[in-house]
Amino acid sequence: YQPWRLVGCGLLLLLILAHSTTGADLKERARAALLLEKPNGSASCKVQQPQPCPPSKFRSASGECNNFNHRFWGARGDAFIRLLQPDYADGRLKPRTSIGSHALPTPDFVVSQLQRSVDEKAIHPHITAMLPAWGQLLAYDLVQILSPNSRYRCCRNQTAADETQDDVVQCYVRMGEGCREYKRSIPSHDPANCEFHYRDQMNAASGFLDGSGLYGTTEKEITALRTFLNGKVDTAACLRCNEPGAIGALHTVLLKEHNRIADQLAKLNPEWSDTTLFYETRRIVMAQIQHITYNEFLPILLGSQITNNPDLRLENGGYFSGYSSANRAGIFAEVAVGAIPAFLTMLPPDMYNDSMSAEILLSSPAMQQTFIPDHASFNDEWTPISLAIQRGRDHGVPAYHKAINLCEKRFGKPFGSKLSFDDMQYFGLGQGKREVLENMYQDPEDIDLLIGGLMETPALGTVFGPTLSCLMAIQFANMRSSDRFWYENDLPPSSLTLPQLQAIRRVTLSGLLCETKDVSRAQPKAFIREDPYLNARLNCEQLGGLDVSAWRSEQDDVVEEYMQEEQPTPPEFEELNMELISSAINKAKTKLNERKRQEYEAWVRQGGIDAKSPDGTAASFSKANRNALIIANTSLFYELATNEIVNSLHTLRRRKRQVFDNNLGGFTSDDFSNALQSVDVNQFITGSISPINLEPQCENLEAPCDTTTPFRTLTAHCNNLRNPELGQSLTVFARLLPAAYDDGISQPRSLSVTGAPLPNPRSISSLIHPDISNLHTRYSLMGYYKEYNPTCNPSIVTEFATAAFRIGHSLLRPHIPRLSVQHQPIDPPLLLRDGFFRTDNFLQPGLVDEISRGLVATPMETLDQFITGEVTNHLFEDRRIPFSGFDLIALNIHRGRDHGVPSYNNYRALCNLKRAQTWEDLGREIPPEVIARLRRIYAHVDDIDLFPGGMSERPLQGGLVGPTFA
Numbered sequence: 001y002q003p004w005r006l007v008g009c010g011l012l013l014l015l016i017l018a019h020s021t022t023g024a025d026l027k028e029r030a031r032a033a034l035l036l037e038k039p040n041g042s043a044s045c046k047v048q049q050p051q052p053c054p055p056s057k058f059r060s061a062s063g064e065c066n067n068f069n070h071r072f073w074g075a076r077g078d079a080f081i082r083l084l085q086p087d088y089a090d091g092r093l094k095p096r097t098s099i100g101s102h103a104l105p106t107p108d109f110v111v112s113q114l115q116r117s118v119d120e121k122a123i124h125p126h127i128t129a130m131l132p133a134w135g136q137l138l139a140y141d142l143v144q145i146l147s148p149n150s151r152y153r154c155c156r157n158q159t160a161a162d163e164t165q166d167d168v169v170q171c172y173v174r175m176g177e178g179c180r181e182y183k184r185s186i187p188s189h190d191p192a193n194c195e196f197h198y199r200d201q202m203n204a205a206s207g208f209l210d211g212s213g214l215y216g217t218t219e220k221e222i223t224a225l226r227t228f229l230n231g232k233v234d235t236a237a238c239l240r241c242n243e244p245g246a247i248g249a250l251h252t253v254l255l256k257e258h259n260r261i262a263d264q265l266a267k268l269n270p271e272w273s274d275t276t277l278f279y280e281t282r283r284i285v286m287a288q289i290q291h292i293t294y295n296e297f298l299p300i301l302l303g304s305q306i307t308n309n310p311d312l313r314l315e316n317g318g319y320f321s322g323y324s325s326a327n328r329a330g331i332f333a334e335v336a337v338g339a340i341p342a343f344l345t346m347l348p349p350d351m352y353n354d355s356m357s358a359e360i361l362l363s364s365p366a367m368q369q370t371f372i373p374d375h376a377s378f379n380d381e382w383t384p385i386s387l388a389i390q391r392g393r394d395h396g397v398p399a400y401h402k403a404i405n406l407c408e409k410r411f412g413k414p415f416g417s418k419l420s421f422d423d424m425q426y427f428g429l430g431q432g433k434r435e436v437l438e439n440m441y442q443d444p445e446d447i448d449l450l451i452g453g454l455m456e457t458p459a460l461g462t463v464f465g466p467t468l469s470c471l472m473a474i475q476f477a478n479m480r481s482s483d484r485f486w487y488e489n490d491l492p493p494s495s496l497t498l499p500q501l502q503a504i505r506r507v508t509l510s511g512l513l514c515e516t517k518d519v520s521r522a523q524p525k526a527f528i529r530e531d532p533y534l535n536a537r538l539n540c541e542q543l544g545g546l547d548v549s550a551w552r553s554e555q556d557d558v559v560e561e562y563m564q565e566e567q568p569t570p571p572e573f574e575e576l577n578m579e580l581i582s583s584a585i586n587k588a589k590t591k592l593n594e595r596k597r598q599e600y601e602a603w604v605r606q607g608g609i610d611a612k613s614p615d616g617t618a619a620s621f622s623k624a625n626r627n628a629l630i631i632a633n634t635s636l637f638y639e640l641a642t643n644e645i646v647n648s649l650h651t652l653r654r655r656k657r658q659v660f661d662n663n664l665g666g667f668t669s670d671d672f673s674n675a676l677q678s679v680d681v682n683q684f685i686t687g688s689i690s691p692i693n694l695e696p697q698c699e700n701l702e703a704p705c706d707t708t709t710p711f712r713t714l715t716a717h718c719n720n721l722r723n724p725e726l727g728q729s730l731t732v733f734a735r736l737l738p739a740a741y742d743d744g745i746s747q748p749r750s751l752s753v754t755g756a757p758l759p760n761p762r763s764i765s766s767l768i769h770p771d772i773s774n775l776h777t778r779y780s781l782m783g784y785y786k787e788y789n790p791t792c793n794p795s796i797v798t799e800f801a802t803a804a805f806r807i808g809h810s811l812l813r814p815h816i817p818r819l820s821v822q823h824q825p826i827d828p829p830l831l832l833r834d835g836f837f838r839t840d841n842f843l844q845p846g847l848v849d850e851i852s853r854g855l856v857a858t859p860m861e862t863l864d865q866f867i868t869g870e871v872t873n874h875l876f877e878d879r880r881i882p883f884s885g886f887d888l889i890a891l892n893i894h895r896g897r898d899h900g901v902p903s904y905n906n907y908r909a910l911c912n913l914k915r916a917q918t919w920e921d922l923g924r925e926i927p928p929e930v931i932a933r934l935r936r937i938y939a940h941v942d943d944i945d946l947f948p949g950g951m952s953e954r955p956l957q958g959g960l961v962g963p964t965f966a
Helices: 003-009 011-016 024-037 107-116 130-142 165-170 219-225 246-268 274-302 333-338 340-346 358-363 384-394 421-427 431-440 449-455 466-481 498-505 509-515 578-606 614-621 626-659 669-678 761-768 798-802 839-843 847-857 888-898 904-910 928-937 946-951
Strands: 123-128 365-367 775-780 859-861
Touching (some): 107 384, 107 431, 107 449, 123 130, 123 358, 130 246, 130 340, 130 365, 246 358, 246 509, 274 466, 274 498, 274 509, 333 340, 333 384, 333 449, 333 466, 340 365, 340 384, 340 449, 384 449, 421 431, 449 466, 578 626, 761 888, 761 928, 761 946, 798 888, 839 847, 888 946, 904 946
Antiparallel strands (some): 775 859
């Protein structure tokens, strides 16, 4: 008897019967494992040094390199891992036997006794046949057990000519009438380790939920499935698609979904190759299988109490952070042969028919429990459950009683005491089931794990009893946390984008069936039977499938939506010719050289700034390095050249208006400056002025990004792999709104919209930001340093740098409090002005501890427009000259104008607040008394600078800042 002869006998045997041949890629590993079992077998074993795994966006067919550190973990050919110590008769490799001198009951006897104890016609009141069918689909994906390829017949009475001792050793049969052929499962071992403790069986499937049952576990199988046209697959080449029954129907549905998605991706991204289309589509189908399994299948199978565990609960938004390369990937032996076969007991007879379809799976109920399928294929050979029992004993899977406390303490006996059948009541087994087990097994400690688990009464909301539910929960939790390619992970380059992830999260099995046209109507919850109130059938128009628009490939690398807005085409000017540009460049060179001369003469005549003066102290904060100076000096030349070009254009346009009686359309400075964006002036630059050439750096900014390094670069180069320069040091600030300069180029905003001069920043600071203390009722001085937002765009916007993130100035107290060990105030406190650059203060004994206690125990200031005079009058102050310090708030306002930051009112509109037309329009966000002060100093509501405007707003409920800065 050869197991492969059962291929045409029915879909169930394919799941659990051994394949007759071992793949060529696995033979060497199996041979090495068999040699290790022999005495001194480790002497001939050679440790295999794994090759490094390259970064990849897509999974390998076999599951190799899922874990960078352990190439073969969870891959095809890996050994089943274990939850419990194996129970072999000799402690190493002989199949499990009874704890006494009696023999274990044969699997056929156990199954026949179980079948007599159940109503084989009883149907499940709530579950559809789709649930065991999906469970079987997962079994194909996760488990494939092999047996030796030998012509030796174990049940023969006579000795065969080609019999070898190894053939006899691999037999595990009960001789005599009714003997059923069985050769032991092929073992495996860790190629990086030659130690042998006990036999571990080989899993020829990958240990990840990766669609390998659908696409194949080798590149050869994947190649045979592909059409090599637009990323599609040939369903006729799918062996399981042609099988009768549920498994063939589900494989066909999923491959039709593959072709549907490939078609849509090809239309969406016509530049993609066939290979890209295939692997992107395969990745999407895998993600759908994973999502349906954990979002719909497991909550029905295990119940909400178990699936609400963080290890199984899917993320509602964002990414999953539970993956670790230290987690051992793989399928547990106890699950492979002691839990997954339980789905076979729920399969209705229709599962074997050629007419099986997705429609029938949705409308047919699952069986309550049946142990012998009503099908002629199983009359003379192994039935699925009997073979699973035989496999469990062969694999050394411990008896049932050793697994009952895996997840929770359900039963305990004193050490060394004997288990009795009366104890079965504590396992959730009623009197009737206890008697059935007692008729089959002579000792309760002989009960097979699968049988004991199937006899348990399911908890409310679950399909199986506590033991099987526990085993499956452990397996699916481990499968998620050990899979580097898990669809919720944020591990580039294999991770999905957030829009793609959200699209996957909207997928349902019913919607998928509708998209493949396999059903016209379906209940929203495909694994639960139709209910007119809670799960009524809907038309497919109401059950959407996957939207692939999030997979559109962008040709231009962009980052944020506000950076993707289409910009108007700059106007063209006939006057903007090469002669005008060349003349402007020459004038700019002259002005730049003149400026350098004047700066040098001023330095010779007056000297530099005193390093100890307030100006020198402030300047030290903003001291530029050499490369920053090179960029700044070159930028200054471009600025001068731009001004010359714009001034020349203005002059020409003014003359033409005089000649043509003002019939020319009006153009603003912004129009001119926008037109210059497409002009390359480098061709006119010669001599001492040249394009930017930075000094050599420690980093090679021209080299490609290293995607494998776990460390940041010093300059933040390559933080973003798509845009390596994004967020890099020595780059310009981004902007939320276009710059607002008086001349459209570089002159800081100085005029009101009324034409009058803007108020002096120092006057604004004195009037709008007086020194008034309002202590916050909740947050301490240390609290505001702990806010971190990982979704922040790394390109800092200038509004953030010059205004929004300077809110901390309002939180400062005028002095740093000091507390004793008894938490009593110590006088005098340390004034801020006495702490600026005077570290000798901290050398006083115990001062650091006193300040630390004071910071923790003292409330911070409320975030409002009031700011301590320590930073508005005494910043970097020279002690010998009273009030010689800087005004930090005036500096904030002045810097905002220098950077071309538009007025506060523009940002109100950006943040969906009402754009103020009158002073009264500010009343919703700003208190009346503050509006009165603003009105005294600003001529118009459009003149208010961003910093004082944002700081004057009332804080949002539960927050520190107002709506604009928020």
